[in-house]
Each structure stands twice: as structure tokens, then as C-alpha cells.
Amino acid sequence: MKAIYQLVLSALLCLALSNAQAVDQSSDQATGQAIKKITIKLDFIPNIEDGKTTFSVCARCHLPEAWGNVDGTYPQLAGQHVNVLMKQLLDIRSGRRQSALMHPFVQQRTIGGYQELSNVVAYISTLPMNPDHGKGPWRKGSDEYSQGQKVYQQYCVSCHGKNGEGNNELAYPKLQGQNFLYLSQQLRQIKSGLRQVNQAMSAIVQGLDYEQLEKAANYASYFTVPKEDMAKSKTWRNPDFH
Ligand code: HEC
Numbered sequence: 001m002k003a004i005y006q007l008v009l010s011a012l013l014c015l016a017l018s019n020a021q022a023v024d025q026s027s028d029q030a031t032g033q034a035i036k037k038i039t040i041k042l043d044f045i046p047n048i049e050d051g052k053t054t055f056s057v058c059a060r061c062h063l064p065e066a067w068g069n070v071d072g073t074y075p076q077l078a079g080q081h082v083n084v085l086m087k088q089l090l091d092i093r094s095g096r097r098q099s100a101l102m103h104p105f106v107q108q109r110t111i112g113g114y115q116e117l118s119n120v121v122a123y124i125s126t127l128p129m130n131p132d133h134g135k136g137p138w139r140k141g142s143d144e145y146s147q148g149q150k151v152y153q154q155y156c157v158s159c160h161g162k163n164g165e166g167n168n169e170l171a172y173p174k175l176q177g178q179n180f181l182y183l184s185q186q187l188r189q190i191k192s193g194l195r196q197v198n199q200a201m202s203a204i205v206q207g208l209d210y211e212q213l214e215k216a217a218n219y220a221s222y223f224t225v226p227k228e229d230m231a232k233s234k235t236w237r238n239p240d241f242h
């Protein structure tokens with residue numbers, strides 16, 4: 001399994017990824033200065049064996065299956081698009097995305113450079129998703145579910161897709177299969193400014209209230225994960241680590 005992954009890197013401080021509605025310039029919130037967007041593309045041939053070794057560091061928190069926790073403290077990484085994984089890793093490494101917990105474990109001195117990052121990302125992409133991820137409190141048929149569906153379809157579908165499939169090329173995260181509490185916690189962090197994200201996503205979140213976001217996250221947590229992307233059972237354990 002030696003696919004060539006095209007990894008979109010956004011290593012440089014304050015440089016955002018271009019997206020579908022790419023604007024040439026955005027502005028730094030602190031200084032108001034215009035910043036040109038630059039996208040760096042590098043082709044790597046990842047070494048999955050080496051990625052497995054690096055993943056043993058990540059598994060301490062994200063668990064050997066990379067399924068994270070239903071309580072939302074650790075996201076499920078399995079199934080996520082490679083470009084999204086890479087971008088988040090680089091953002092957390094540089095401090096652009098704050099995670100005091102994870103930050104020390106993803107530094108160059110701890111796990112290495114771009115080659116090692118692409119190895120671990122490629123390894124994660126081989127893992128099946130949790131067939132029983134954490135879902136929101138409002139089931140299909142309830143008013144809250146329908147309200148979340150309406151918000152999602154109006155405001156989120158253009159980037160995250162009808163079934164929460166995201167977009168690898170544009171580094172839009174897959175929401176499908178992600179633990180509900182993680183989704184809702186991230187939306188709250190984005191709305192409160194604790195997590196900085198691409199301007200279009202941020203503007204949409206600012207225009208909605210916390211209740212609408214919670215319901216949209218609830219709706220997203222019920223997206224169907226394709227069978228072929230999931231582990232056969234929720235008791236599946238990653239044989240590389242068990
Ligand atoms: C000490 C615990 C810890 C370790 C070790 C750790 N992480 Fe994380 N990781 C986290 C937490 C907590 C978050 C969520 C951060 C937040 O709340 O914004 C996270 C988030 C992420 C995300 C963002 C996912 C998303 O959908 O937003 C990626 C990708 C990731 N980790 C990959 C890794 C990889 C790869 C490694 C190993 C090299 C690793 N992590 C090691 C705790 C950890």
C-alpha cells in the first residue's frame with residue numbers, strides 16, 4: 001500500500017489554506033494587516049511502518065484504534081482526510097491551534113519533520129472507523145434533530161457535504177463518524193475565538209447561536225458512515241498494538 005499522498009501544508013504562521021471561495025487576501029486579526037494566502041504542496045511517499053512506530057506516541061491519547069473518546073476529550077482520527085490530519089498537526093505544532101495537551105508531543109524534536117508527519121498520517125488513514133461513535137442526545141424524529149438538520153443544510157453543507165463527508169483536497173474536515181461531544185466542543189471553541197479557523201467557517205459560526213450549533217452538531221453526529229470505512233465490530237482492537 002504505497003499510495004502517494006498529496007499533502008497540503010500550511011506550516012507558515014498566519015498563512016491560511018486556500019479554499020473553494022479562495023480570496024487572495026485575508027487580514028491578521030491582531031494587526032489588521034493584509035496577508036497573502038500561500039498554499040504549499042509537497043508530494044511524499046509515506047512509510048507506513050515508520051508511521052506505525054510514531055503512532056505509538058499518539059495512541060496514548062487517541063487510543064490504538066484512533067477512535068478517540070465519546071466524552072469528546074480526544075477526537076476520532078480514523079477515517080479523517082489526510083490533508084485535514086496534516087493541517088491540524090501543523091497548526092497544533094506551530095501553536096496556531098492551541099492544545100496545551102498535545103503540543104509537546106508533536107514537535108520536530110519529539111516526532112520529526114514532514115516525512116515523519118506524513119508517515120503517521122498515512123498510517124492513521126489505514127485504520128477503520130469506530131462503528132459506534134458518540135451520538136448527540138436528539139434522535140431522528142425529534143424537533144431538535146429537524147432544527148439541526150435545517151441549520152446544517154443551510155449553513156454547513158456547502159463545505160462539509162450532504163453526509164458530512166468533507167473534502168480532502170480542500171482540507172474540509174469529515175464530520176461523519178466524529179464523536180458528538182467533540183463536534184459540539186469544537187464549535188463552541190470556534191465561536192468563542194479559542195480555536196481560529198478559516199474565515200468563511202468562522203463567519204458562519206459567528207452568525208449562529210450556541211443552541212443552533214449544538215443542534216447542527218447533533219445532526220452531523222447521525223450521519224451514516226459507509227460500511228467499508230468502519231471496523232467490523234465495536235470490539236475490534238488494533239492488532240498492531242494489542
Ligand atoms: C497528550 C495527549 C495527546 C497526544 C499524545 C496526541 N494528541 Fe492529538 N489531540 C489531543 C487533543 C486533546 C486534541 C483535541 C484538541 C482540541 O481540543 O482542540 C487532539 C487533536 C488532534 C488532531 C485534530 C483532529 C481534528 O479532527 O480536529 C489531530 C489530527 C491529532 N490530534 C493527531 C495526533 C497525532 C498524529 C499524534 C501523535 C503524533 C497525537 N495527536 C498525539 C491529544 C493528544
Ligand code: HEC
Pocket residue numbers: 075087151152155156157158159160171172173174175178182183184186187196197198200201204205208213216217
Ligand atoms: C466555508 C466552508 C465551511 C463552512 C460553510 C462550514 N465549515 Fe466547518 N470547517 C471548515 C474548515 C476549513 C474547517 C477546518 C478549520 C481548520 O483549519 O482548523 C472546519 C472545521 C469544522 C469543525 C471542526 C472539525 C474537526 O475535526 O476539528 C466542525 C465541528 C465544523 N467545522 C462544523 C461546521 C458546522 C456545523 C457548520 C455549519 C454551521 C460549518 N462547519 C460550516 C469549513 C467550513
